[in-house]
Amino acid sequence: MNVTSGAPALSLQSVSITFGGLAAVSDVTMSVPKGAIAGLIGPNGAGKTTVFNIITGFYKPTSGRVEFSGADGGVARITGLPPHKICETGLARTFQNIRLFGNETAIQNVMVGAYVRQKGRWWMNMIPFAFSSSHNEEREIRHTATALLERLGLEKYMDATASSLPYGAQRRLEIARALATKPSFLLLDEPAAGMNPQESAELLGFIRRLRDEFDLSILLIEHDMKVVMGVCEHIWVLDQGMLIANGEPEEIRKNPKVIEAYLGKETAHA
Amino acid sequence: MSGMTDKKNAFRDNTMTLLAIAALAVFLWQAPRILDGYKVRIINLIAINAILGLSLNFIYGIGGMFSLGHAGFMAIGAYVSAILILTPEQKIAMWFLDPIAPWLLNLHAPFLVSLLAAGFFAAFFGWLISLPVLRLGGDYLGIATLGFSEILRVLIMNLTPITNGSLGIKGIPAHTSLWMSYGILVAVVFGTVRIMNSNFGNVLKAVRDDEVAAKTMGIDTFRTRVLAFSIGCFGGGIGGALMGNLITTIGPTMFTIAQTYSILMIVVIGGLGSITGSIIGAVLVTTMLEWLRFVENPLTIGSLNIPGIPGMRMVIFSVLLIAVIIFRREGIMGMREFSWNWFFSLFGSSKPTKGGERV
Ligand SMILES: Nc1ncnc2c1ncn2[C@@H]1O[C@H](COP(=O)(O)OP(=O)(O)OP(=O)(O)O)[C@@H](O)[C@H]1O
Ligand SMILES: [Mg+2]
Numbered sequence: 001m002n003v004t005s006g007a008p009a010l011s012l013q014s015v016s017i018t019f020g021g022l023a024a025v026s027d028v029t030m031s032v033p034k035g036a037i038a039g040l041i042g043p044n045g046a047g048k049t050t051v052f053n054i055i056t057g058f059y060k061p062t063s064g065r066v067e068f069s070g071a072d073g074g075v076a077r078i079t080g081l082p083p084h085k086i087c088e089t090g091l092a093r094t095f096q097n098i099r100l101f102g103n104e105t106a107i108q109n110v111m112v113g114a115y116v117r118q119k120g121r122w123w124m125n126m127i128p129f130a131f132s133s134s135h136n137e138e139r140e141i142r143h144t145a146t147a148l149l150e151r152l153g154l155e156k157y158m159d160a161t162a163s164s165l166p167y168g169a170q171r172r173l174e175i176a177r178a179l180a181t182k183p184s185f186l187l188l189d190e191p192a193a194g195m196n197p198q199e200s201a202e203l204l205g206f207i208r209r210l211r212d213e214f215d216l217s218i219l220l221i222e223h224d225m226k227v228v229m230g231v232c233e234h235i236w237v238l239d240q241g242m243l244i245a246n247g248e249p250e251e252i253r254k255n256p257k258v259i260e261a262y263l264g265k266e267t268a269h270a
Numbered sequence: 271m272s273g274m275t276d277k278k279n280a281f282r283d284n285t286m287t288l289l290a291i292a293a294l295a296v297f298l299w300q301a302p303r304i305l306d307g308y309k310v311r312i313i314n315l316i317a318i319n320a321i322l323g324l325s326l327n328f329i330y331g332i333g334g335m336f337s338l339g340h341a342g343f344m345a346i347g348a349y350v351s352a353i354l355i356l357t358p359e360q361k362i363a364m365w366f367l368d369p370i371a372p373w374l375l376n377l378h379a380p381f382l383v384s385l386l387a388a389g390f391f392a393a394f395f396g397w398l399i400s401l402p403v404l405r406l407g408g409d410y411l412g413i414a415t416l417g418f419s420e421i422l423r424v425l426i427m428n429l430t431p432i433t434n435g436s437l438g439i440k441g442i443p444a445h446t447s448l449w450m451s452y453g454i455l456v457a458v459v460f461g462t463v464r465i466m467n468s469n470f471g472n473v474l475k476a477v478r479d480d481e482v483a484a485k486t487m488g489i490d491t492f493r494t495r496v497l498a499f500s501i502g503c504f505g506g507g508i509g510g511a512l513m514g515n516l517i518t519t520i521g522p523t524m525f526t527i528a529q530t531y532s533i534l535m536i537v538v539i540g541g542l543g544s545i546t547g548s549i550i551g552a553v554l555v556t557t558m559l560e561w562l563r564f565v566e567n568p569l570t571i572g573s574l575n576i577p578g579i580p581g582m583r584m585v586i587f588s589v590l591l592i593a594v595i596i597f598r599r600e601g602i603m604g605m606r607e608f609s610w611n612w613f614f615s616l617f618g619s620s621k622p623t624k625g626g627e628r629v
Contacts, residue, residue, distance in 0.1 A: 087488030099483040116488025125468035
């Protein structure tokens with residue numbers, strides 16, 4: 001299961017970013033092996049989402065570099081690329097505060113995700129009976145989007161407006177939309193946020209299934225320690241923008257620095 | 271819904287659409303026989319305004335870009351078309367203050383070609399100004415497009431060798447028959463519906479609704495916006511050309527902010543983002559603008575004499591627009607669209623879908 005050979009899927013080398021003189025992330029170096037499920041944890045305001053924003057091209061780091069090795073195996077430096085280019089290389093993400101296209105239906109949300117791989121041009125689909133390959137591609141996209149929704153158990157929401165879905169379904173829809181971009185790496189920002197204990201228990205199996213069935217490497221940010229300890233093979237701990245520890249869940253659980261900075265009571269009583 | 275009913279519905283919907291187009295054709299055929307020239311002209315104007323409304327809706331409602339430059343793009347279309355249609359002899363006769371530029375003199379094209387050229391020219395200018403402006407972010411677009419359309423008006427006034435300056439262009443052949451305007455309208459509606467039903471339509475709405483999420487999904491939101499803006503300007507150019515060929519006279523005073531404003535009203539009253547809404551808006555705004563002409567004429571009620579107040583129509587319309595924005599921001603249709611399913615549900619012969627379907 002743990003195919004961890006070869007170049008890492010994602011690596012950050014001495015990545016720092018400052019906002020108006022304040023360091024939000026300083027000198028972060030980490031690398032996520034291919035096929036791994038890894039965790040990035042830390043107290044509120046530690047800089048976790050900022051790291052995601054740097055990886056996905058929304059922030060340009062003040063210094064350091066991000067390298068990504070996609071499905072083709074080559075290693076590419078992605079620092080400074082715009083977000084849509086980074087998506088093209090095979091990195092997809094979800095957001096801490098769900099960002100669906102609220103006015104559109106579930107299937108339309110997923111189809112938008114497929115657009116980045118779509119070859120037909122917009123005007124080809126305007127003209128009926130010509131450019132049959134483009135029309136076939138459209139049908140194909142609808143078809144795969146339907147299949148994706150079924151695989152994630154969202155088929156009953158197919159034609160429902162995204163904003164009308166229950167919270168848990170919105171989280172899954174956001175993942176479905178990310179998968180539609182055909183990523184090899186998935187970044188999940190607090191996937192368990194707002195879920196009840198039963199839902200977050202199901203999330204463990206769901207994340208593993210995602211990795212296995214879609215052949216992904218996954219890096220997730222999470223506050224729910226049951227989820228983090230239950231699913232992650234490797235964990236990085238961020239505190240005030242700095243990495244204070246990294247290792248397997250057991251090591252992290254025992255690490256006094258981590259306990260002090262963040263886990264405290266939770267591990268003490270575990 | 272099973273595949274069988276899907277096919278059955280598709281067949282029904284296509285049949286209904288064809289029937290509706292046939293009914294429109296019968297109406298267009300009969301209208302000039304039953305109605306006087308003034309009414310025919312208003313019916314013509316409805317089609318042109320619908321085209322203009324649809325194109326601005328594409329930019330504002332669907333693309334989420336607030337543009338105040340539509341009159342400018344109309345002007346480009348109207349002038350390009352007029353210059354292409356007129357024969358060299360007509361041009362020599364008309365440009366009597368300053369002769370027409372030699373490279374324009376012998377340019378001559380049939381009406382439909384001039385219409386396409388009008389669209390492409392407007393789209394090109396739209397592309398040109400959206401490149402720098404859209405980089406600044408959406409908020410600047412309104413001001414910049416308004417500025418563009420005002421600058422354009424000044425240019426039209428002064429570039430006499432091209433535009434004949436303040437004299438304008440007269441005697442444009444009246445190509446805009448009912449068949450022409452409604453034929454083009456049907457084509458524009460068809461094209462817009464095709465775009466909106468394709469995945470590119472989903473992408474346009476995605477960029478409008480959440481730019482950050484759209485970028486994350488691999489969409490080049492800047493390019494998408496520029497494209498949507500240019501497509502909308504294409505429609506503006508076509509609408510302007512049709513307008514010129516209806517009125518047969520164009521001049522710089524025709525394409526002011528007031529013109530943009532009435533198209534904006536069509537879009538807002540109909541419902542931002544709704545194709546159906548823009549068509550309904552065009553019918554309402556065009557007829558109301560005509561009805562309201564009486565408020566600008568002198569009025570005598572008993573012994574009371576009210577002198578005509580020029581511009582009163584626009585005052586009333588502005589108040590109306592403010593009322594719409596306050597009391598029914600989503601306009602008549604909201605983001606909904608007409609669908610045959612909804613139509614049949616009115617008669618209870620199909621399961622009801624609440625007030626039309628979202629697209
Ligand atoms: N665009 C920005 N401008 C200024 N400061 C920012 C910006 N983005 C993030 N920060 C700051 O960086 C720090 C880290 O924020 P970040 O959102 O990454 O934290 P986090 O670890 O994701 O926290 P949480 O667990 O609450 O989501 C915060 O102090 C935040 O205010
Ligand atoms: Mg965060």
